[in-house]
Amino acid sequence: MKARTLIPALFIAVAATGCATWDNMSSREKSAATGAAVGGVAGAVVSDGGILGTVGGAAIGGVIGDQVGKKK
Numbered sequence: 081m082k083a084r085t086l087i088p089a090l091f092i093a094v095a096a097t098g099c100a101t102w103d104n105m106s107s108r109e110k111s112a113a114t115g116a117a118v119g120g121v122a123g124a125v126v127s128d129g130g131i132l133g134t135v136g137g138a139a140i141g142g143v144i145g146d147q148v149g150k151k152k
Contacts, residue, residue, distance in 0.1 A: 086125060088124075088129070089121045092124075107149050108146060112142045115141040115142050115145020116141050116142035117141070118141050118145075119137040119138045119145075120134050120135070120138035123135070123137015123138060123140075123141075
């Protein structure tokens with residue numbers, strides 16, 4: 081894993097989660113945002129910083145987070 085890949089991915093994940101007002105979000109929305117952030121970072125790491133891997137990971141993570149949040 082290269083720091084050159086991981087640092088921008090982490091920055092994007094933190095910036096994306098900071099765009100929404102966390103206090104006004106439902107539990108399901110919070111889970112989806114967290115899942116998208118984690119999925120984006122994981123996708124970036126797995127694809128060695130590839131855009132498709134990062135976006136795909138964020139999309140899959142968001143869907144999984146949404147479904148997990150639905151159970152609460």
